[in-house]
Amino acid sequence: MTALTLTNVNKSFGNVHVLKDINIEVNEGEFxxxxxxxxxxxxxxxxxxxxxxxxxxGEVCIxxxxxxxxxxxxxxxxxxxxxxxxxxxxxxxxxxSLALKQAKESKETIEERVAEASRMLSLxxxxxxxxxxxxxxxxxRVAIGRAIVRHPKLFLFDEPLSNLDAALxxxxxLEIANLHEQLGATMVYVTHDQTxxxxxxxxxxxxxxxxxxxxxxxxxxxxxxxxxFVAGFLGSPAMNFLPAALLEDGNPNTLGxxxxxxxxxxxxxxQITSKHVEHLGGDTNVIADCNGHQITVRLFGxxxxxxxxxxxxxxxxxKSYLFDPDGARLS
Amino acid sequence: xSSARSNPINTAAMHGALIIYTLIALFPVFVILIxxxxxxxxxxxxxxxxxxxxxxxxxxxxxxxxxxxxxxYFQNSFIVxxxxxxxxxxxxxxxxxxxxxxxxxxxxxxxxYLALGIMIPIRIGTVAILEMMVxxxxxxxxxxxxxxxxxxxxxxxxxxxxxxxxxxxxxLKNAGRIDGLSEFTIFFKLVLPLVRPALATVAVxxxxxxxxxxxxxxxxxxxxxxxxLTLGSQVFIGQFVTDWNAVLSALSMAILPVLILYxxxxxxxxxxxxxxxxx
Numbered sequence: 001m002t003a004l005t006l007t008n009v010n011k012s013f014g015n016v017h018v019l020k021d022i023n024i025e026v027n028e029g030e031f032x033x034x035x036x037x038x039x040x041x042x043x044x045x046x047x048x049x050x051x052x053x054x055x056x057x058g059e060v061c062i063x064x065x066x067x068x069x070x071x072x073x074x075x076x077x078x079x080x081x082x083x084x085x086x087x088x089x090x091x092x093x094x095x096x097s098l099a100l101k102q103a104k105e106s107k108e109t110i111e112e113r114v115a116e117a118s119r120m121l122s123l124x125x126x127x128x129x130x131x132x133x134x135x136x137x138x139x140x141r142v143a144i145g146r147a148i149v150r151h152p153k154l155f156l157f158d159e160p161l162s163n164l165d166a167a168l169x170x171x172x173x174l175e176i177a178n179l180h181e182q183l184g185a186t187m188v189y190v191t192h193d194q195t196x197x198x199x200x201x202x203x204x205x206x207x208x209x210x211x212x213x214x215x216x217x218x219x220x221x222x223x224x225x226x227x228x229f230v231a232g233f234l235g236s237p238a239m240n241f242l243p244a245a246l247l248e249d250g251n252p253n254t255l256g257x258x259x260x261x262x263x264x265x266x267x268x269x270x271q272i273t274s275k276h277v278e279h280l281g282g283d284t285n286v287i288a289d290c291n292g293h294q295i296t297v298r299l300f301g302x303x304x305x306x307x308x309x310x311x312x313x314x315x316x317x318x319k320s321y322l323f324d325p326d327g328a329r330l331s
Numbered sequence: 332x333s334s335a336r337s338n339p340i341n342t343a344a345m346h347g348a349l350i351i352y353t354l355i356a357l358f359p360v361f362v363i364l365i366x367x368x369x370x371x372x373x374x375x376x377x378x379x380x381x382x383x384x385x386x387x388x389x390x391x392x393x394x395x396x397x398x399x400x401x402x403x404y405f406q407n408s409f410i411v412x413x414x415x416x417x418x419x420x421x422x423x424x425x426x427x428x429x430x431x432x433x434x435x436x437x438x439x440x441x442x443x444y445l446a447l448g449i450m451i452p453i454r455i456g457t458v459a460i461l462e463m464m465v466x467x468x469x470x471x472x473x474x475x476x477x478x479x480x481x482x483x484x485x486x487x488x489x490x491x492x493x494x495x496x497x498x499x500x501x502x503l504k505n506a507g508r509i510d511g512l513s514e515f516t517i518f519f520k521l522v523l524p525l526v527r528p529a530l531a532t533v534a535v536x537x538x539x540x541x542x543x544x545x546x547x548x549x550x551x552x553x554x555x556x557x558x559x560l561t562l563g564s565q566v567f568i569g570q571f572v573t574d575w576n577a578v579l580s581a582l583s584m585a586i587l588p589v590l591i592l593y594x595x596x597x598x599x600x601x602x603x604x605x606x607x608x609x610x
Binding site: 047050052071072073074077078079081082083084085086087088089098099102103146158 | 500502503505506507508509510511512520521524525
C-alpha cells in the first residue's frame, strides 16, 4: 500500500512558483529522502505534506486518503524540526505527551507510550528536565521522541541533523536508521546533505528549482544519473565535468567522470598538472588542472604526489557519462 | 565586563555620568517628597531643606485625606490604568500575532494603518471623541477613559509586539499545530510567554502617560465619582491660592503605585531592551 502519494502538486507564493508538478509515491515502510540545494523547495514540499502550507493545486494523499483539507493534527503525521521546536514551558515528559493529551488519549496510554519512547531513545533520566537544561543532541532526541509517541502513519524530518556537530550528527543518523528499522514506519526526510541522503534512504528524490529531477534508490542514482545535475549532486568528491572535446575534437557535449574512476596511467589520454594534494590516509585526493578545467582524482591508498607534478590519466572502462549541452544524459 | 578591558578612568567616567543623570532625574521627586512633610512656611522659605523637628508637618496629608475622596480617586486611577493596560496588551498582542503570523491580502496595508496612530496625537480628536462619548452616554464613566487610552496605546503596542513576534520560531508554532493545539492555545501558551519582555516594555511605556494624564479625565470624566488621582489633585491648585502642602502630599502618594508597578515590570523590561543585543 502507498503511504503517501503526491499528484501534480503545485505551490505558489504570490507570483513565485515554488513547487512545479510534483509527483511522488512512497510505499509503506519506506525511508524517502528529499535532497537538493538550498532553495529548491524541499522544505516547502515537506510542509505541504504536513499541512502547514496549502497546495495551490494537486492532491496530497496519506495512507489512501486525500488530506488537502485536513488540518495537520488530523493527518496522522509527526514532524521533527531542524530547530527542535520543543515547548520551552514543558518538561521532557510534557513535551512528549502534549499531542496525546490533545488527542484525548487515556492516562495509561500516554504513560505507556512516553515510557516506550524514552526507553528507545534512552531519555529515561531526563523526563523531568526542561528543554533549556538539555544539550543539543538530547533536545533532538526529545523532538524525535515527541514524534514517536504519536504512532504516526508518516514521520516527517526537516533537516533534523543540521544543528548538531559532526560527531553527534553521525550518531544521531545511525539512531534514526535504527529507529526506522525498529518501527518499520514510513519516513520522509529532508536534507541538503548528500551523505545523509545516500546513507539513510531507501529512495532518494532529487529536487532542483521546485522540480523533481530524479527518483530512485541511492545506487541507481549514483550509477545511473538521469542528468548532469543529479550526477554532480550525489557523490563526494563530486563528479568531474570536462568538455568531451578534450578527447574527441569538435564534440560539443560534456563528459562526466567520478573522481574514483580516473586512473594514473602513463599512456593515458588526459594530461593534468596537480595543484593540491589531500592525503587522507585511506585515499589521496589530487586536485589538478586539466587544460584549464579543475579536476579531482581520487586514488586509493597513499601516493607520493607533489603539487605541480605532471600526470597522465585514463578513464576506467565504461565509467564515463556523456551529457548534452543542456545537461541531459546521452550515455 | 572583564577586568582586562576595563580602564579605571573609563569606568569612573561612566559611573559619574550615570550618577549625575540619576541625580537629575530623581531631584524633582526628592523635592516633592521632602516638601510634602514640611509646613507651608518652610516650603517657601527653604524649599531644599530637609524636614526637621521644627518644620515637620503632616498637614498636607491630613488635608488630602479630609478633602475630597482621595481613595476613590486612587481607585479610579488604578482601575483605568490596569484596565487600559490589560486591553492594550491583549488586543495589541492579538493584532500583532495576526499581522506577523498570517499571510492575507492587505497585511502590509493593515500594519501601516495600525501604525499610523503612532504619528497622529489622539488629543487632536478630542472634540470628536467627546461628541462620541456624549452620544453613547459614556461621559463620566471610567469606560470612557479606558476606551480612549486603549485606542491611544494600541498603535505602538501592535508595532512593537509584531516585531517581536516575528522572531518567535516558526518551527515552534508549527510543532504546536501538528500536535493539535488551536491557534488560541499557540498564541497564549507558546507565543505570549516568549514575548513577555516585549509585553513588559509596552506596559511600562503606556502605564506612565495614562497614570499621569490630566487631559482626558478633565474632559471626559470630571464627575466627582470618576475623578482620577491627577485630576483630584487639581482641587488644591486654585487660580489665586494653591495649597502646596496638599498638592505635594497628593503627588507623593501618586508616585507610589507607579513605582511599584514599574518595579514589577522593570526586570522584564531590562530583558526586553537587551534581548536583541545579547542572545
